[in-house]
Amino acid sequence: MENLFEQSSLFLQQLVNGITLGGVYALIAVGYTMVYGVIQVINFAHGEIYMLGAFLAYTMVTFFGLPFFAAFFLTVLICAFFGIILDFVAYRPLRKAPRLAALITAIGMSIFLQNLARMIWGSQIKSYPREILPAFFYRPALSFGEVSMTWLQIFILSVTVVFMLILHLIIHKTNVGTAMRAISQDKVTSALMGIGVNRVISFTFAIGSAMGGMAGVLVGLYYNAIFPTMGYVAGIKAFAAAVLGGIGSVPGAMLGGGVLGIAEVMGAGYISSEYRDGISYAVMIAVILFKPSGLLGRQMGEKV
């Protein structure tokens, strides 16, 4: 009987781990999905924005001695600005070029930013000093037998949920959101209707990158590790989450992140930790085989 109790608390703890990981994937996935929705380009440099976010907050906290929440806020703003520059430098000149060209500049920017970070911060793993958050963040907020959820986990999850809701409101209730949806359907007609296409695209990059930078800081805190290549693996996973949920769909990115995070953790916990990534990608492939447009994606016909 005790064994059954232990088994179920193990399962619950893994679920908590999986949901937190999924929330992080979702935050990054939103950046991919929004940019893809609007200009049909996969912004492979998005993972690097996430990495820069983690490093910027690190520098502000350790070098300039800012309090954590101020650093967090500033980082999000700066990452939004980086997103705009990224679009301006790497994608805007290629707006009318074949989509493959933009894909190559995306990969180029990704490699460039990774190496830039390596030059500035070095390649070794850094971690945020423990003192930057009040001590209670590391203590369990809820505990049930052996299962516990720390305040930090709750903080990460609530930031994720709150910003997803804000994003949903922006897309569906504001003028700029309406313009984004219009551009995603037809760029030329939107321009004819008087929508400033480039301005709206810049805005899209800004929002997506802000979320990416935010995710970088949260992950850096949660796993205690920031390093120049962190954006690569996380970016690929988040991209997979975006595809799984249906690329172009914001709720899809959230759902995809959750599914991928839980699949990964359960795979490692119950099947084999050696094949952890393999298992999570197998889940993704299985979903895509049965539903090629992703869990919540629209049928996109010839666009893909």
Added chain:
Amino acid sequence: MKKFMSFLIVFGLLTGIAWADSIKIPVASPFTGQLASFGEGVKNGALLKAEEINAAGGINGKKVEILLEDELCDPKEAATVATKLANDPGISIVVGHLCSSSSLAALPIYRAAKLPAISPASTNVTIGQMSPYYFRNVYRDDFQGQFLAKYAARVKGFKRVVVFYEVNDYSMGLMLAFMKEAKKLGIKVLGTEAYSSDTTDFKPQLTKFKMMKPDAIFIPGYAPQGTLIVSQARSLGIKNVAFFGADGLDDDVVVKNPDAEGLFVTTPFLPDKAGPQAAGFIKAYRKKYGKDANWFAANTYDAVGMAAAAIKAVGQDREKIRNYLASINSREKAYNGVTGKTYFDKNGDCLKEAFVKEIKGGKWVSAEKQLQ
């Protein structure tokens, strides 16, 4: 065009002269990437030895020049570096590689080119048997794993242990050796879990370990992941569980982590346990670099010393150097270095002592009880 040609000629002459004037000893190791801090010890040790050799007049009047070859602890990069060195007729011996997986990738290339190499740090068991051209002045993982099991059982009294290993040659070799010996000594291994080097999330595996209630978690991996594992275990509320590892955890990043207090590791070199032959090295190292020499520095210092001794004795001929190294096969003929006497068995492996050090008050200190 003419200008360019003459530039080329001058450049060629200059480099040619430089080549004729010095003896190049390449040192292959990660110098950037995740394991860059291991490479720092390697680099410092090699440069210090070369400086001392040159100050004493070089090898037969020629200066020693250390070439730092970065391979990122990546087997693919190691093979590229190895191919480059094997095809350079100016190279007669290599000091390297550091990671076992890199050594295993580079070794067939050196064997084909009949180029001898001395690894200061690769501990995987199979390396020695695979090539008559590959030597090492460090113990093997079967020894290290056994040693750790004995230490865990006899000194620490652990009964229930779990193993958290990385999927690579070094870590898996250590795990197997540890488990075999642990079984003999009555330590129960409750479970093993794996991770890959690109992950930062260890919570699913640690959650499983938490439910098993072990006395200790053995991490036979490298420091960048080891430090994260320890911190994430603490944040999952794993308490009263000891952590220990092998020489791969011997790094600053682990010491600076407050969660790692009490963690212990095996190491081939401890400044305060080294014999009187190491005193000069330890002092010179501290003076030049402002910190204590770690085992990567000490072993590389000796490996470069052995390479220089070989060249001094038989010249820059690859085959002769190999035969010279192979002839150092008994305690009487041993090379006397800062890490003690080094001599090779028929596989090019050597017998070296292991020591234990632990983290106390945020510093490495030699463990009070050593196993000899």
